[in-house]
Amino acid sequence: MFVKIVIFLFGGIFLFSEVSLASEYVFDDDYIDPEISDAIVTVDEIKEKDNNVSYKIENLNRGIYSFNNTVDRLFLAPIARGYRAVVPAWGRDRIGSAITNISAPVSFVNSALQGDLKQMFTVLWRFVINSTIGIGGLFDIAKEFGLDGRHEDFGQTLAVYGLGSGSYIVLPFFGPSTVRDAFGKIVDIASNPFNYASLGTAITIESTAVIHSRSEILDITDDIEQNSFDPYATVKSAYIQRRASEISNGEK
Amino acid sequence: MNTNIIMFYKYFFVLTLFIAISFTAEKALSDGVDIIQSNKTEMNLLDEKKSALIKETEDFVASISSNFLKIINSDALIEKEKEKELMKLFEEYVDTDWMGRFALGRYYRAVGVDDREKYLKLYHDYLICSYVRKFKDYAGETLDILRVLQKNGGTLLVQMKMLGDIGSPDIRVDYLLKRNDDGTFRIIDVIGEGISLITTQRSDFGSLISRKGIAYFVDKLSTKVASLKATKY
Numbered sequence: 265m266f267v268k269i270v271i272f273l274f275g276g277i278f279l280f281s282e283v284s285l286a287s288e289y290v291f292d293d294d295y296i297d298p299e300i301s302d303a304i305v306t307v308d309e310i311k312e313k314d315n316n317v318s319y320k321i322e323n324l325n326r327g328i329y330s331f332n333n334t335v336d337r338l339f340l341a342p343i344a345r346g347y348r349a350v351v352p353a354w355g356r357d358r359i360g361s362a363i364t365n366i367s368a369p370v371s372f373v374n375s376a377l378q379g380d381l382k383q384m385f386t387v388l389w390r391f392v393i394n395s396t397i398g399i400g401g402l403f404d405i406a407k408e409f410g411l412d413g414r415h416e417d418f419g420q421t422l423a424v425y426g427l428g429s430g431s432y433i434v435l436p437f438f439g440p441s442t443v444r445d446a447f448g449k450i451v452d453i454a455s456n457p458f459n460y461a462s463l464g465t466a467i468t469i470e471s472t473a474v475i476h477s478r479s480e481i482l483d484i485t486d487d488i489e490q491n492s493f494d495p496y497a498t499v500k501s502a503y504i505q506r507r508a509s510e511i512s513n514g515e516k
Numbered sequence: 517m518n519t520n521i522i523m524f525y526k527y528f529f530v531l532t533l534f535i536a537i538s539f540t541a542e543k544a545l546s547d548g549v550d551i552i553q554s555n556k557t558e559m560n561l562l563d564e565k566k567s568a569l570i571k572e573t574e575d576f577v578a579s580i581s582s583n584f585l586k587i588i589n590s591d592a593l594i595e596k597e598k599e600k601e602l603m604k605l606f607e608e609y610v611d612t613d614w615m616g617r618f619a620l621g622r623y624y625r626a627v628g629v630d631d632r633e634k635y636l637k638l639y640h641d642y643l644i645c646s647y648v649r650k651f652k653d654y655a656g657e658t659l660d661i662l663r664v665l666q667k668n669g670g671t672l673l674v675q676m677k678m679l680g681d682i683g684s685p686d687i688r689v690d691y692l693l694k695r696n697d698d699g700t701f702r703i704i705d706v707i708g709e710g711i712s713l714i715t716t717q718r719s720d721f722g723s724l725i726s727r728k729g730i731a732y733f734v735d736k737l738s739t740k741v742a743s744l745k746a747t748k749y
Binding site for chain 1: 523524527642646685686688709710711712715716718719720721722723724733736737740744
């Protein structure tokens with residue numbers, strides 16, 4: 265017990281001191297004059313358009329995307345809208361913080377696997393502070409201490425290890441993903457201790473998370489439907505960019 | 517009792533090793549950085565010019581956001597007038613031509629010179645209808661500048677954070693600015709949580725153009741602009 269406290273406090277020294285173990289990221293330039301932007305093709309676009317097999321992937325993706333849209337339109341979006349109407353913003357923020365807190369063990373393990381010690385201790389302290397002062401994770405008090413939340417999952421860990429993303433695929437119900445990230449998602453669900461409490465808990469946690477995150481992006485998805493010419497391509501591009509930003513921890 | 521002490525020592529040993537390695541690594545890193553910096557006499561001059569540019573950018577961002585807030589919060593203007601004033605701000609500080617060219621990507625060269633004017637005008641209206649009119653959604657959130665980075669091609673990336681309330685998450689918003697020769701800046705991209713507006717648009721437009729052709733796309737664009745203009749927001 266005493267030993268555990270000692271280790272825990274030493275972790276705090278890393279956080280609250282100036283010692284930084286993370287290396288400085290090099291900033292690339294992704295913005296090239298339009299004259300030479302011909303050269304910019306994302307890896308997944310190549311994979312999707314390379315040969316006949318790839319076209320089938322795109323067709324399959326579009327099919328699943330449209331299936332997801334139908335299911336969403338009929339079931340998930342109305343539930344998410346109801347959730348947004350019934351629960352006030354304050355309440356939804358609390359639920360969001362609680363969901364983030366529950367996924368802390370996964371983030372902790374993956375930060376450790378990535379060798380990011382600072383983030384590892386950040387997650388640990390966030391979990392402790394938010395679970396205690398923040399009443400079971402409902403309040404993100406740790407943010408006021410400067411401990412910013414950043415979720416690490418197994419897909420990001422694999423990316424940090426250098427594994428390529430694989431083709432862009434749309435998963436039924438789960439939505440946009442890549443081969444690597446789909447596998448990572450399975451590992452994440454399996455590696456969260458809270459999911460093992462009971463099947464009921466696991467289902468409640470996962471379904472609340474889905475409804476909550478759907479409600480968060482309702483406005484964005486409405487925008488996409490209204491403004492874009494090819495929603496499938498828009499969602500794909502947004503997903504790939506967001507994922508790259510998550511993997512590089514906001515540096516790209 | 518014995519096993520507890522052994523365990524304690526085991527833990528302690530691992531912990532000390534861990535701390536020793538990390539402090540050594542950190543020291544090595546910072547020593548390395550010091551050595552590099554002491555060789556940078558020439559670079560220091562460039563750094564001065566660079567930080568003047570960054571200060572200029574920060575001043576610009578501060579002035580444009582205060583203009584924006586003045587208009588939004590003004591009690592003297594009715595909503596229609598606010599919209600007009602914001603439109604003026606938009607015209608002056610957003611380079612829709614550059615954005616429009618980027619959004620077409622590799623297909624820009626395939627567009628005939630006379631059609632380019634038409635496309636850029638449509639793109640300009642498209643941006644206004646889809647985003648500028650949403651200023652009514654702005655609820656007075658503050659945007660803090662995190663830092664300004666210099667990127668290639670005379671562009672500057674202003675990284676900002678939209679602060680949530682206590683207990684709510686912060687949102688990252690970046691603006692990409694292009695500096696003109698006369699010292700003014702214009703916005704060429706907005707990046708929300710890592711998702712760049714013009715990059716997403718390029719994928720969107722490109723997907724349609726690659727399957728149906730440019731003429732079809734421009735046609736669709738004008739239809740969409742017309743329908744967006746017609747909807748009451």
